[in-house]
Amino acid sequence: MDNNILLLKYPNTQLTELTGGYTNYTLLLEGSDPLVIAKVFNKSNCDAKSELNTLTLLNDSGVSPRIHDYFEDDTSSYIIMDYIHGINGQRFLDQGDMDKTREIYKWLGVRLASEIHTIKHKNSHSDLPIIELMNGIDSLDFVPSGLKDKVKHFLDIHIEEDKTLIHGDFGPHNTIVSDNSMVVIDWEWGGWGHPLQDIAWTVWFVHLHYPDFCEELSDIFLSTYRVHSTLHISEEAVKAFAISRVLNILNRIQYANINVKTEWIRRLEWTLNTNFAG
Incomplete structure (x- = not known):
């Protein structure tokens, strides 16, 4: 990928690709002051606009990285934002540091209930996509018909709630954690939707990837969320939004290879058969 535009705008810097939780192609601009990263999207990728507008909405909130600039060249879009010092939150789970992990799941509940879901669609003019409870499975030809029928059964649910800001892929994997703080990163799936979109995904994530700890960590997260919110969270609703x-992901991978599709069909079936905390 040609990054000449970055070197022109930020001379005397060295570009280093980052992993550690960042999605897409993310570069650290070593030597910049303040230290910043560039998140690079294909110009045709509409997720760039969602991330840009979400970060702009949250700028200087402390919830997300502070955005500095946005520009494009012939092929790519570039979002320039603060580099956040710390460790990806999922790493503490992977390392078995349960004391820190419990603290992180409390922070997740506080951040989500009191600083993200308090931002209401009706009070904002930010141009973000509307994310509804999704039931468009008939068009997914690669999903077995038996699973489609089960999906329709679980999604036959009526829930009314003001739309709030949602992250879209919320969980420890999209946080950078330091000693006493947590910043939420990777907002390209951000939008306006029901708060349960984020709540269900956080619970789903820990049940799928960390079954030995899922009940305890889900309880910590949900209990903390409820301290800061009056939202009713039921087992039925968590399942439906998960x-x-x-x-949503199955729709995004329609043209992916067969291995990716097979894995996400497996995850769909697992989701249908799993009991989540509510």
Whole structure:
């Protein structure tokens, strides 16, 4: 990928690709002051606009990295934002540091309930996509018909709630954690939607990837969320929104290779058969 535009705008810097939780192609601009990263999207990728507008909405909130600039060249879009010092939150789970992990799941509940979901669609003019409870499974030809029928059964649910800001892929994997703080990164799936979109995905994530700890960590997260919110969270609703988030991904991978599709069909079936905390 040609990054000449970055070197022109930020001379005397060295570009280093980052992993550690960042999605897409993310570069650290070593030597910049303040230290910043560039998140690079294909110009045709509409997720860039969602991330730009979400970060702009949250700028200087402390919830997300502070955005500095946005520009494009012939092929790519570039979002320039603060480099956040710390460790990806999922790493503490992977390393078995349960004391820190419990603290992180409390922070997730506080951040989500009191600083993200308090931002209401009706009070904002920010141009973000509307994310509904998804039930468009009939068009997914690669999903077995038996699973489609089960999906329709679980999504036959009526929930009314003001739309709030949602992250779209919320969880420890999209946080940078330091000693006493947590910053939420990777907002390209951000939008306006029901708060359960984020709540269900956080619970789904820990059940799928960390079954030995899922009940305890889900309880910590949900209990903390409820301290800061009056939102009713039921088992039925968590299941429905978890399925909806999986459908969102299935729609995104329609043209992926067969191995990716097979894995996400497996995850859909697992979601249908799993009992989540509510």
